[in-house]
Amino acid sequence: MGLKSQAGGNAEMMKSRILIVPIGSGMAMSALKDLSKADDLEIIVADSDPVTPGMNMGFPSFVVPSIEDEEFFPVLEEIIVREKIDLVIPCLDTFLIPFARRRADIERLGAKVMTSPTEALELSRDKWEMYTRLEGKVPQPKSSIDPSIIDELRYPIFIKPRDGSGSINAFKVENREEAEFYLSRISNPIIQEYLPGREYTVDCIADMNGRLLSASPRLRIRTKSGICTISKTVSNALLEEAAGKITEEIPVNGPFFFQAKEDESGLPKLTEINIRLAGTMALTTRAGVNIPLTAVRIFLGQKTPPIGRTKKGLYLARYWEEIYFSETQLESISSTALENAHA
Template structure:
């Protein structure tokens, strides 16, 4: 078996870093590592995680990344924020591992929309310049260096136009584009050849992030992807955003040489952009096998937990807990295998009317997942079956059972609405 690829994601708690984790956590040839310069969600997601002090604005980020590269044997650093890309590209000679970034000139070109537009204007895909103050309104203004929709706005009069010009931050002022907005997720080979372009509608956005998106069959955007790829020769995963003008013609908004958080949509259709991004930057051969079924992605805040619980045994109820509404409770089932892998003993503690073993087998649950099956048929208290030799927890849907066990033993007791805190999905 070939050596596994050690990948370091920075900053790992961004939406980009979370998608990279979701895409790579089950890849058999990848070992994931994460680092961030702030306290973020990455520490709840990446099992191999480190908080560092330096960021793109302070400290020597490359030196701190090099320390992790040496400690963890990193093969590839994957940036998960736009500001990190030009920094790593410029410092590539100092970095002691490969980085999934284009060359320094191309990295800066993609970071500055003024440079992007200047380079790609001959392709006929760039929006028209807005012209001087007092010209035609509305127009569209966006910071020349930025990401998402931060600072972007429609400008309706000369007063606001002049305010933005005098704000001290460079802006791009262009024609107002009233049509539908798209993101096109693209994948290129190591030599820059475009292999796959997947347009999607940005149906609903929040803070510049597409939180509802679905595939769009728009050949003119695929043609735009081919034109951009031919000019920039980007490698691996990249994307661009476009919006239609008053005539329905798509115009470029920006190009980014990185993973996009909503590339999860293509992952559901057979194309793992993050994995193929790694392969492209390490020169490994790959091919693309996209699917074409309908799928819609909608994103919302999700919860992960870090607890102070320490336990080596679980006492678990059967009825309305492990078996709920006549079906196996999938969260409890996942926990059973998690506990088995961690050598945490599970005791099935039940008042089930029938034979518990037969019921487990009827639901295709292996009795060997349990260290013991305690079948209470005499009405005795469940606390009487709980030993004190190991730190333990108790899970039962019945409040009366939880109260009795808590009062008699003092161990933590949980209803079904609280067991998700016990899941460990870090990779």
């Protein structure tokens, strides 16, 4: 961010240009809300689906190929150059590692990329490796990748994929017969003790040296398909301490969050780590710590104001909201976005 001279000797603040991709994800829309209020940022969005709401909200929008397409990065990099992008924010789990691996190429074009190192991202995707790295440092459920453990654990137990996300193929299992059924159908399963207590998410941010700047716990009161729909900010010293242990062991830069659930004694145990923005970080922003905006400042090398503590006892409840757009608007995005990118 700097100053740009204008005729007559006046100066105005130069805006940093932020590209959010794909804008169709929940975390992208949450980040869009938190970042679009900043006067010194200009938001540009991209997605492979021109109908997704974020592509039709008045921001400069670009249709790009699917990330599985070999043309994805060449097209995106043309947009970065043409639009003079300062920072790219990948906003979907499947985008993170490809962007981390492409980071040096994108930075040569003049744009930063909001990702942690590839090592950290790969570790967060492999839950078994993550548990192994943090064993003895952060409380975690008794776990195994050896199916024979089903004879040692007291039912109910919990079975989930080693590399899953969003509660997909994650099941509470009541008996051995059910365990055998799910183990035969889930690829690379982890078998765990079942945690019956309250569930938490802890929204965190670290600087470019991996130093923890903030950890803000919130209670997951209600979820749907792994997405929190009702949440409340809370105090929990054990969870805040766990955040510090995680950053000591895993090279994290910028935003991340982890989830934990209480065992029968009330001890919160780590269940997963996601090294990215979270959709429900909107609650943490409203409670006083704008993690998306702070992360932008960090990755752009800008000075960040001191981070305080979040207000406790603040609730978030989600609801549907509609937007409307015309066929003409949609055709304009679909037909001209790539042409503009190649202009």
